[in-house]
Amino acid sequence: MERRRTRSWKRIAGLEIALGLLILAVIFVLAVNRDMKRAEGELLKNVEYMKEQCNDSEIRDLASEAKSLLRVTESVEQICWRLENGEDIQNSDGTDAKELANWAKDCYMDGLILLDDRGNIQNSTDTSGFGCAEVLGMVELDALMDTLSFSEKSYALRVTLEDESHIDMAAVGRKDGKGVVVGYFYTSSVYARTINNSIRAIVSGFTMEMNGTIAISKGNQIMISNNRDLEGTKIEDIRILKRIMERGTGSKMTYARNDNNLLSHYFGLMDKSKDYYIYAFMDEHKVFLTTLPNVLYALVVYIMAVAVVDMLLWRIDKIYQQKEAMAQREYTAALEEKNKQLQEAVVQARKANAAKSNFLSRMSHDMRTPLNGIVGLLKIDEDHFEDQELVKENHKKMQISADHLLSLINDVLQMSKIEDGTVSLTHECIDLNKLFEEIVTIIRGKALEAGISWESEKEKSAVSYPYVYGSPLHLRQIFLNIYGNCIKYNRPGGKVSTRVETLEEHDGICTYRWTISDTGVGMSREFLEHIYEPFVQEKNDARSVYHGIGLGMSIVKELIDQMGGSISIESEPGKGSTFMVAIPFEIAPAPTQHPDENTGKTGDISGLHLMMAEDNELNAQIAETLLEDQGAEVTVVYNGKQAADLFETNPAGTFDAILMDIMMPVMDGLTAARTIRALDRPDAKTIPIIAMTANAFKEDEEKCLEAGMNVHLIKPLDIEKVKQTIEGQVRVHQ
Structure with a gap:
């Protein structure tokens, strides 16, 4: 991971360097072009300025030259005029040398030359120091002599010498045709440089x-x-x-x-x-004044930008590393937790296997004990069938053993439902006073049989709101378990007392607390810490002495917790126990009583024609005998297909109700019920179908109701409950 991150940073650094070089190259090219254009513009501007100055200077020089040549020409023309008007001196050459010098001086010229018509010097004067012949040698003689042929023409030019001095010269032909007059003016180099110094001053000061x-x-x-x-x-x-x-x-x-x-x-x-x-x-x-600064500035800006970007990337990478480290820690913690859970699961599995083995061992003992009693009593009855008193007494004992075995199975199934989370509390309107009257009726008889007195604080037992919403079946189970323990673990001549009180009432919720006390053997503090654990009993001989398996209080605790209530126990060995149960209830309105509500529930099934589907011949024979003893006519079939065919082949009204087992060969009871309900005849939709099955779980009941059955009865059957159910269903669907 670290090596990959290092490679990533190296790639980023390489990209940054390459991008930086590219940007610097572009900046360099742009800066060079800009500086060269700026320099070229500056040079061009300066050249243009100096060009203007030189042009101005040349114009001034030309004007000065023109003026000087014009002045010399005018002076020469004046000499010609004097010669033409007879002012010349009668010498052999036609003029007086002294007078010629005066004329040159009068006209501000440094020299005068008089040429004949052949170009020969007739007379001359010179103060420039060059000599007339040398001056004439500086120009073309033919050009001078042209003025003789064209009297209106004059010749003028400036001759610049190597030392920057110059001679301004003019030639005019004489009107009388005797020759040409040449005059000139010499400007020394010192004076000429003085004139040129105007340009020098401009340049040197620029x-x-x-x-x-x-x-x-x-x-x-x-x-x-x-x-x-x-x-x-x-x-x-x-x-x-x-x-x-x-x-x-x-x-x-x-x-x-x-x-x-x-x-x-x-x-x-x-x-x-x-x-x-x-x-x-x-x-x-x-x-290139700005090229290097621009490149350096761009470099600094780029370095700063790269530093900021790298800092952000570093920060992001740091955050990512932190998240990665946190994720790694979380993963490690989760892995450790998972390993811990797996270890705990292994421990729990071992405990579960041990508990399973212990459970099977206990159940084997607890189930075999009453079964052994029943089998033994049956053997005694078989050997002493003539002794009716003994047989009758043995039947009572067998009934007790069977009830104990059924209670054991019910407790195990109930605990299994609780552990699987399949216990579903109902939301029914119940009368708490009536419910506890039924519970007391059941418990008081057992208390009297055990020699236990029953006490209840009647003035405080009345609840504030008797009608509440709750699950009556599970409420009975809670209090029957508690009262059963109070009786089972009590001493001869002891007592059980109950006090009911209202703890609080608000927002339509009323909380009641039942305080149930006994004078029994009590429990130790150590045992109270484990009392709600399944199969836990304080003494090893409890199964033999009290006929219990240690599931009652576990079931009570789980049911009370699901109801949102609480239970606490106070007990000391030899001083009895006190159970405090607090349960909140939603207050329900008092139901409207109808005059015929409780009429007709006598359980009279005499004269009814019943169909019973049961694949077990012994169970079928027992049920058939019990029902026929109550006056009913029973037709027995042994699978679901026989039941569906029998109903379909008989006319409507033949059967008043159908008793249906669930698990049967050929066709199960659920399929048979659906088949009957699907028949195209009126009674197929209305005939009561009552499930009689050993499947005691909630989902089994739901499957029966979904298949179209009306009621779900659990085996072993209570004949009184069966009678009342059949009579009630037939009456409702008549």
Whole structure:
């Protein structure tokens, strides 16, 4: 698990690094492009500015040149006018040399040259220091002589010398055709540089925003630059300027290596302004000013983002690990609990096996004892059948043994139902006073037989609300068990007393408490801690002496708990016991009594024709004899199919009721009941079908009722109850 988590984190780290490199690469490319565009824009802006300044300077220079040439031309024309108006001096060459110098001075010229019609110098004066012949050598003589042929034409030009000095010259043909007058004005290099210093001032005082370099050249030589070291150098001597020049003019930025550092580069561009070439360039460190900060900023932001994401992932992973650990702990705890439960189940299974063996051993003893008595008494009756008194007495003893055996079986079945959770309490309206009268009637007779006196606090025994909802069968079972123990474990001449009181009443619920006391043998404190456990008895001889198996109080406790009540016991050995039972009841309205409600319940079945389906011949013979003794006519069949066929083949009204066993061959009783109910005849739906079966569980009763039977009677049968049931069902369905 830890190795898998480590691999997962490594994969995440690899993805983060790859993504980071990709983002940084994109940021780097964008930042480089942005910086290059910004630098290119800055260089272009500076070049355009210097271009405008150079254009302005050239315009000013041209204007100055034009004015100077115009002035020289006008001065030469004035000399021509003087010559034409006879002011010349009659010398061999036509003029006076001294007067010619004065004319030049008057016209602010540094030299005058008079040429004949063949271009030869007739007379001249010069104060420039060059000499007239040298000055004439600077221009084409033919161009000068053209003015002689075209008297209206004048010739003017500026000759720039290597030291930046210049000569402004003009030539005008004489009107009289005798020759050409040439005049010129010399401007020294010092003065010429003073004029050019206006551009130099602009360049030297100019500072680029990104600390770049501006250079202006005429031809192949740098004239002016804000870096004075570049002035006078040639373009091809500077790598970046040579590269820019090779690329041509325009606004496209190019780059070249630094001459002093091969790892460094310059970026620059060039544009042209008439006679000037304007260069602008800068070091790459000035170009990419924001690239590195942007990349570093992006790196920091990305690292912070990755840190936040990793922290969240770590937190999520931590929570997941905690949940995983908790789940593992829960799983381990559940596994341990399951193992514990399995161990407990093994222990319980062993206990259950031991209890089963113990139960079978006890039941074998407890069932064989009354059976042994019955078998023995039957043998005695067989040997002494002539002694009617002995036989009669033995019959009473056999009845007692049979009742004890039946009680034993009923207790075992009831406990089995309770343990399986199949006990279903009914919700019937009952009269508590009447119910306890019936219970007292049963118990008082047993008490008198045992020599036990019965006491009841009559003034306190009346309950506040006699009509309540409850389960009468199970209430009888609770109190018959308690009273039975009070009588069974009492001493001769002892007594049993009962007190009933109302504990509380609210919201339609009334809680009663019964306090039942006896003067019997009592119980020890140790035994009271286990009294509600099945098959527990304080003394080993209790089965033999008191004929009990230790299920009574277990059944009582479970039933009271299901009713939402409570039971407590106070007892001491030799001082008797006191049972306190508190049970809550839902208060019921008093039922309306009808005059004929209790009439006709005499159990008279004389004259009734009954069908009985019973596969056991002995049980069939016993039931047939008992019913016929009560005046009924009985037809016996031995399986469900015979019962269905017999009913179908006889006309309606032949039988008044059907007594149906459940477990039979060929066709069981449930199927037979459904078959009869499905017949297409009126009495098939109304004839009473009474189940008589040894199946005593609640689900067995429900199956019988679902199959269409009317009543469920449990074997062994009580003939009085059978009579009353048959008579009641026949009367209802008549």
